[in-house]
Amino acid sequence: MSSSTAQIIILVIEIVAMIVSIIMILIGIFQNKNSQSGLSALNGGNDELFSNSKERGLDKTLSNWMMTLGIIFFTVALTACILTNIFL
Numbered sequence: 001m002s003s004s005t006a007q008i009i010i011l012v013i014e015i016v017a018m019i020v021s022i023i024m025i026l027i028g029i030f031q032n033k034n035s036q037s038g039l040s041a042l043n044g045g046n047d048e049l050f051s052n053s054k055e056r057g058l059d060k061t062l063s064n065w066m067m068t069l070g071i072i073f074f075t076v077a078l079t080a081c082i083l084t085n086i087f088l
Contacts, residue, residue, distance in 0.1 A: 006087035013080045020073045024066060031062050 055063055 001087070003087070006083070010080060010083050010087070013076055013083065017073060017076045017080060020069055020076060024069045024073065027062055027066050027069070031066070032059050
């Protein structure tokens with residue numbers, strides 16, 4: 001494979017990774033916030049620890065999309081890293 005073809009393939013993979021990351025950011029903005037404050041992780045305060053907090057409807061759909069896009073992003077980023085080290 002020539003160097004210019006490899007560079008084009010890597011560029012396309014990087015563009016796909018950027019698009020997936022932007023979609024992940026947008027989905028993260030639309031997701032429901034589960035914690036009461038940002039500091040609850042530091043002080044250990046979790047009022048809903050033992051409550052029934054199943055995701056339903058849009059929250060579940062967004063969570064599934066976020067998980068799927070996270071796996072896709074990880075795979076695309078790993079592929080871009082490997083191809084960059086092999087061809088460039």
